[in-house]
Amino acid sequence: MRRSSFLTRNNTLYCVLILLTVASAHGAVADDNLLELTPADSLFCIRINNLGETLKAVDSFTGGLSKSQMKLESLVTSQLGAMLGDPNLALIDTSGNFAVFGLPLHEQPAPALVVVVPVKDYTSLIRSSPVFGEPDEAGISKITSKALPLPPLISMAAPGNKFAMITTATQSNALFFIKNDLSGKTLASSLDADEQKKATGSPIWAWSNMPAVSRQYGTVVQGGLESLKKTLQTMPQNQPANPDAIIKIYADILTTLLNETRFLSITITPSADLMRSETTIATVPGTDSAKMLTATASxxxxxxxxxxxxxxxxxxxAYKTNAPFWKGLNARSIDLMMSFASGxxxxxxxxxxxxxxxxxxxxxxxxxxxxxxxxxxxxxxxxxxxxxxxxxxxxxxxxxxxxxxxxxxxxxxxxxxxxxxxxxxxxxxxxxxxxxxxxxxxxxxxxxxxxxxxxxxxxxxxxxxxxxxxxxxxxxxxxxxxxxxxxxxxxxxxxxxxxxxxxxxxxxxxxxxxxxxxxxxxxxxxxxxxxxxxxxxxxxxxPDTGNMQxxxxxxxxxxxxxxxGHITDGKITTTIALPKEHLIEMQAAFEQFQKQFTPPKPTPAHKHK
Structure with a gap:
């Protein structure tokens, strides 16, 4: 039997329908209980707070960029309604907070992907929706949606009856674990106060548990790099950098990221005129990376x-002379440069x-x-x-x-x-x-x-x-x-x-x-x-532009x-802001470029008499 990969196309389709969006400018309330449902040893967690406002904000930011643009709010909500058999979303709380997380299961090579959907009343949903089957004695219902090409899904109510926990039929153990065996080992207890604030108050929050990722995929990553190395070695030899040097650079970066990082998180906040993202890297105490990240008086x-x-x-x-950071970064840059040294x-x-x-x-x-x-x-x-x-x-x-x-x-x-x-x-x-x-x-x-x-x-x-x-x-x-x-x-x-x-x-x-x-x-x-x-x-x-300018x-x-960016003890946070005005300017520049750039037509062959 072929093993499923980390994110197979079928496994992720139903996640994409819900989560491939960016978020709104409206935050979530702190007591939504969603963090209490997310195991602390999850590989990752992505949550969208206040889905309805999120989608409206995205549509506001992207509005006017395309004449044929379909509103993201309509697309996502229609697909969500079709998936859950509630086309009017009467029992889905679209002002609530949605999440997906990956839970490693020791008996399976791939993690269980669990989607958490806020509902007004879970019992009413499964009774009225044509896609939900009768719950078995464990409380699990099968989902059979003919509207979408989804893999066999199952659902269970979260404690409190206000969330539907959905995963694939082969990963039912994940639902039992969440319902019965969490024992307080959740993100609500493992995240620090600053990260909890981001998780519950940001429009979209994505978080990765790097030690768990390292345990689950460290050997897979190394194998992938070796495979890439072999591929590069078969390429034409007109490239200046040798494959060994390229692979060593990737390996060094990934090894550092996996072994010296506690977590990586990203928040995204769009509005009508601005899209802003914030990335935080938190290091493992005592590592070289942690020693680099030291706050200074300036x-x-x-x-x-x-x-x-x-x-x-x-x-x-413009930057400040944070000596620990720049000395550490410089030392690592030298290591990378040595990868290209001629020997x-x-x-x-x-x-x-x-x-x-x-x-x-x-x-x-x-x-x-x-x-x-x-x-x-x-x-x-x-x-x-x-x-x-x-x-x-x-x-x-x-x-x-x-x-x-x-x-x-x-x-x-x-x-x-x-x-x-x-x-x-x-x-x-x-x-x-x-x-x-x-x-x-x-x-x-x-x-x-x-x-x-x-x-x-x-x-x-x-x-x-x-x-x-x-x-x-x-x-x-x-x-x-x-x-x-x-x-x-x-x-x-x-x-x-x-x-x-x-x-x-x-x-x-x-x-x-x-x-x-x-x-x-x-x-x-x-x-x-x-x-x-x-x-x-x-x-x-x-090539072959002739006299074309x-x-x-x-x-x-x-x-x-x-x-x-800000450096605090053990963390570095970088924020990027993209104004809609700049996006419009970029669009105009691309359009100018496309109008001017017309490749020369091939010269017709002469006919021989």
Whole structure:
């Protein structure tokens, strides 16, 4: 007999009908008892609070994006009514809270998927619905719906008669366990107060029990990676990275996620003008990941370098120098980079890189910020500006020189594994402006394998290299990268000497409004897809275009996607906000692109007489 996978198509169809939505802006009440029905050792739990308002909010957010769009509320409620034999939803509490969770069963290779549906009265539902059979002596009713292609389902009333617990016919043990053997071991007792608040008060909440997932699927994941490795080894050999390196990166990330994470949760809150998601990763105490996530004194203060970020950037970023986090992240990044090393990197080299990186972090002050701006007239077609507070200028310069020397010696070892070669040179004391010493650097890179996809395009784009200019003004490092970097660094020096802008730019102000407590975030950023589209054509390998010009995008953008994150002891929470206005702008950009991009028609063959 073939074993069922974790989520087979048949097993999940009935879950999808209920749960493949995003949530409304209305929260649930805290005493809904739904957490009391969810076993603490569940692999995952997804719940939608106040389904009716949830669907209306989603329809409000997506409204107007498509002329032929069907309302999600109508689609989901009609399918739900058909599945439960209650087309008018007279006995289904659509203002209630729905959930699905996966419960590991020791005697079965796949978990039991249990859907919990709020009802007004369970007994009345099964008596009036044509799809419910008579309950047996254990209280289980069979569900036989001809309206939908569902697997054989069974249902049982939850304690209190206000929830229907539904699963497949082969997983009845899950229902008995929930009804008789929970003994208080539920999410209501195992989640901390903050996570319970999210579960009961967020429109949609998804949670994953990583230790349970690791126990259930750790070996399966490893087997899948080995299978992927074999597949990659059979692919054409014109890829710069070797399969072993790719698999090692995936394996390291997944191993860390499975072994050092307590749980991962996601909430989604849509409204008419905004879709916001929040992701929380909670670590296992005592692990390296937990040691990385340590709150700092600056966590409650606003990054004072935000004032240097201007309107019009494709990407803005600002973060605080949380030393444990950045040192830990840097060490793991080095491990990943070593996966691509060509084999000539020694353990001593690795230790030297880690040491000089940590030394550099120790010289920094509290705040850093920067921006990437599109400049189609330059090569490369973008420029960077960067700002960083320096705690000790002499030690910073010392660490910078050490890191430069190390990079110049080892860069080829890293980048050959990616099929690239680089040159990097630094010139100190390039110029003096307004009493400030300006240093410079030049970085060039190219792909050495002409068969690598996009190699020709990327080599042409980066042919002139990256020109750097950097200086330290009153313990603030300023850096300009790209075309006209010499002019830009002088303008930055002037700005810093004047004390910097007196107010935040309007785009930063508007982005902060999208996320609660964004002004005190440990890291904050904005991203603008429309501005990225302006140069998207340069990155697209389109063969046989002849004299066809690449599409151009001319959509004025007044909005940005915003991101903010907070680090607390043992947790990191990241919030992303997508304004509907930006989604509309993206849609307009895609439409412009599609109208302009018409592949050339093939030349008709000549007829021979």
């Amino acid at each position: 966590s409650i203060r606003q990054n004072k370098l935000l004032k240097y970020l201007t309107n019009g950037a494709m990407m803005n970023f 000539d990197l020694s353990e001593e080299d690795k230790k030297a890189i880690e040491a000089v990186s940590a030394k550099m972090i120790d010289t920094l002050g509290e705040y850093l910020a920067g921006a990437m701006t599109i400049d189609k007239s330059s090569t490369p077609p973008f420029t960077y500006t960067y700002f960083a507070e320096i705690k000790d200028v002499d030690k910073f310069n010392e660490a910078f020189d050490e890191s430069t020397e190390l990079w110049m010696r080892l860069s080829d070892v890293f980048l050959k594994g990616l099929g690239m070669e680089t040159t990097f040179s630094v010139e100190r004391n390039t110029a003096v402006y307004e009493g400030v010493t300006i240093d410079s650097a030049m970085l060039t890179m190219k792909y050495t394998d002409p068969n690598f996809p996009q190699a020709e395009t990327i080599n042409a784009m980066y042919a002139e290299g990256f020109s750097y200019r950097f200086a330290i003004v009153d313990k603030l490092l300023v850096c300009a990268v790209g075309a006209d970097s010499d002019l830009k660094i002088r303008a930055l020096i002037d700005t810093v000497k004047r004390g910097g802008p007196k107010t935040l730019s309007s785009e930063i102000v508007e982005a902060q409004k999208l996320i609660p407590n964004a002004d005190s975030a440990d890291f904050f950023g904005t991203y603008n897809y429309i501005r990225l589209f302006e140069i998207a054509g340069a990155f697209m390998p389109i 690449m599409p151009t995008i001319d959509v004025p953008s007044k909005s940005n996607i915003a991101l903010a």
